[in-house]
Amino acid sequence: MSLQVRNLTKQYGQQKAVHNISFELREGEIVGFLGPNGAGKSTTMKVSTGYLPPTEGDVLVGGYSVVEHPMHVKQLTGYLPEHNPLYLDLYVHEYLNFIGKLYGIGSAKLKHRVGEMIELCGLTHEQNKKIEALSKGYRQRVGLAQALIHDPKILILDEPTSGLDPNQLVEIRKLIKDISTNKTVIFSTHIMQEVQALCDRVIVINKGNIVADDSLTSILKRGSGSVTVVAEFEGTVNIDDLRLLKGVQSVAAVGASSFRITADAGVDVRPEVFRFAADRNLSLIGLKLEENSLESIFHTLTTQQVMHSEN
Amino acid sequence: MLQVLSKEFNSFLNSLIAYVVIGVFLTSMGLLVWVFPDTAVLDYGYADMDTLFSLGPYVFIFLIPAVTMKSFAEEKKAGTLELLMTKPLTDWNIILGKFLASFLLVLFALLPTVVYYFSIYTLGNPVGNIDTPGVVGSYIGLLLLGGVFCSIGILASSITTSQIVAFILAAFFCFILFSGFDSVAQLNLWSSQALLIKQLGVLYHYESLSRGLIDSRDVIYFLSVTFIILSISKLILGSRQW
Numbered sequence: 001m002s003l004q005v006r007n008l009t010k011q012y013g014q015q016k017a018v019h020n021i022s023f024e025l026r027e028g029e030i031v032g033f034l035g036p037n038g039a040g041k042s043t044t045m046k047v048s049t050g051y052l053p054p055t056e057g058d059v060l061v062g063g064y065s066v067v068e069h070p071m072h073v074k075q076l077t078g079y080l081p082e083h084n085p086l087y088l089d090l091y092v093h094e095y096l097n098f099i100g101k102l103y104g105i106g107s108a109k110l111k112h113r114v115g116e117m118i119e120l121c122g123l124t125h126e127q128n129k130k131i132e133a134l135s136k137g138y139r140q141r142v143g144l145a146q147a148l149i150h151d152p153k154i155l156i157l158d159e160p161t162s163g164l165d166p167n168q169l170v171e172i173r174k175l176i177k178d179i180s181t182n183k184t185v186i187f188s189t190h191i192m193q194e195v196q197a198l199c200d201r202v203i204v205i206n207k208g209n210i211v212a213d214d215s216l217t218s219i220l221k222r223g224s225g226s227v228t229v230v231a232e233f234e235g236t237v238n239i240d241d242l243r244l245l246k247g248v249q250s251v252a253a254v255g256a257s258s259f260r261i262t263a264d265a266g267v268d269v270r271p272e273v274f275r276f277a278a279d280r281n282l283s284l285i286g287l288k289l290e291e292n293s294l295e296s297i298f299h300t301l302t303t304q305q306v307m308h309s310e311n
Numbered sequence: 312m313l314q315v316l317s318k319e320f321n322s323f324l325n326s327l328i329a330y331v332v333i334g335v336f337l338t339s340m341g342l343l344v345w346v347f348p349d350t351a352v353l354d355y356g357y358a359d360m361d362t363l364f365s366l367g368p369y370v371f372i373f374l375i376p377a378v379t380m381k382s383f384a385e386e387k388k389a390g391t392l393e394l395l396m397t398k399p400l401t402d403w404n405i406i407l408g409k410f411l412a413s414f415l416l417v418l419f420a421l422l423p424t425v426v427y428y429f430s431i432y433t434l435g436n437p438v439g440n441i442d443t444p445g446v447v448g449s450y451i452g453l454l455l456l457g458g459v460f461c462s463i464g465i466l467a468s469s470i471t472t473s474q475i476v477a478f479i480l481a482a483f484f485c486f487i488l489f490s491g492f493d494s495v496a497q498l499n500l501w502s503s504q505a506l507l508i509k510q511l512g513v514l515y516h517y518e519s520l521s522r523g524l525i526d527s528r529d530v531i532y533f534l535s536v537t538f539i540i541l542s543i544s545k546l547i548l549g550s551r552q553w
Contacts, residue, residue, distance in 0.1 A: 079397045
């Protein structure tokens with residue numbers, strides 16, 4: 001089942017949270033929805049689940065418009081909201097039962113489903129505890145179990161791993177990976193490693209605009225048009241001298257006397273930088289080849305001025 | 312709607328709320344009707360249940376807002392309202408579920424007081440010397456009044472995330488709607504409109520029912536007030552869509 005976001009705009013008062021974005025998730029994809037805080041990730045998700053209406057545009061789930069058929073869309077999607085709200089005074093199985101009933105699952109099937117979800121999400125030992133007694137990682141599992149109880153075709157997860165410790169992080173990621181085999185999943189995050197660990201495809205959003213929508217490998221390649229080196233000197237260096245080195249495209253100061261030097265692809269400027277320092281009798285105290293990782297691509301994508309956001 | 316109703320009602324039962332509400336209501340009514348000399352029926356000398364029906368609404372003014380104050384305020388604060396609203400439920404399902412759960416609790420609090428009727432019935436001299444139609448009418452009035460108060464409580468809870476604000480607003484509006492209109496009508500300002508203002512309030516219709524004459528106009532008044540107040544809550548919940 002596919003999820004299509006079509007020319008979606010969402011405005012809160014005067015402020016545009018999401019500005020005319022469109023993308024499509026094909027069946028079976030896991031897509032990371034990446035962006036800094038306040039970029040419009042949660043807003044897009046809230047519109048997709050029918051919680052908020054779009055100002056303009058539409059979201060189609062399996063061909064059904066969220067504006068015209070909200071009940072049908074809600075039946076097809078599983079949603080884990082940001083901060084994972086739960087009824088803390090309920091027992092785990094009681095809570096899952098309640099959510100299941102809201103989806104109209106019959107009691108015999110529901111009992112089976114609840115058992116299945118408890119096992120799948122690793123809650124077997126916690127099922128007879130009240131949710132308030134659970135640690136954050138387990139609560140997150142309950143949130144996931146709740147989103148999965150009616151076997152939705154589309155899974156929308158809003159920051160499913162925020163605030164977890166590193167072990168829980170790995171577990172929840174594995175869980176998401178496991179359950180996503182026959183589902184279309186979109187999850188938002190601002191953690192790069194997560195995207196690397198989970199997704200086939202990344203959509204980067206910044207200030208309400210999509211700045212990248214591509215497969216992970218091509219986004220990683222995108223940065224490889226150049227090589228970046230970070231050099232740190234002792235003493236003062238004239239930045240313009242560095243710019244004159246062979247193969248250097250640009251130089252940016254990152255500290256008092258450290259510089260990020262971007263050079264043409266295939267050129268390793270480190271020997272040049274070393275000779276530069278030696279010639280001027282400078283001490284070179286750091287010289288590191290920076291991998292153009294997702295993190296720095298994220299940084300470039302989300303800090304550059306978005307062209308059409310101003311109009 | 313039924314799922315929300317049963318979940319809400321269960322959460323009343325699983326927390327202390329249900330027991331405290333029922334316990335406090337029955338204790339205070341029991342003391343007022345049987346023990347406190349100013350109001351006790353034993354000292355009064357007449358076999359009637361006026362104490363219950365005239366003071367019951369004032370106890371409700373405090374108890375019902377306490378029952379309803381968390382219904383939406385807490386869900387909004389905890390974010391679980393977003394969860395409910397992304398499930399295949401309409402806003403009416405959620406509102407009616409919560410409303411009926413609190414109404415059911417009021418009904419359960421009121422039910423044991425039926426024992427008072429039988430006690431007074433037997434204590435009367437001659438036995439059975441009690442205005443039965445009046446009691447039946449009063450019970451219907453008190454239940455309908457409970458419904459109005461529940462809807463006010465739900466409304467107050469839907470406009471804020473603070474339970475305390477919800478409680479105070481609900482208690483205030485219950486009081487105004489119950490006896491405020493009646494008192495305002497007594498001001499020497501209105502001349503011929505005084506009755507109209509009086510009829511806007513709950514007390515006028517409540518007293519009319521407690522005379523034992525179940526007038527459809529009074530019943531319709533109560534039901535429509537409840538419906539209007541719940542509709543305003545629906546409007547407020549729907550305002551996220553604007």
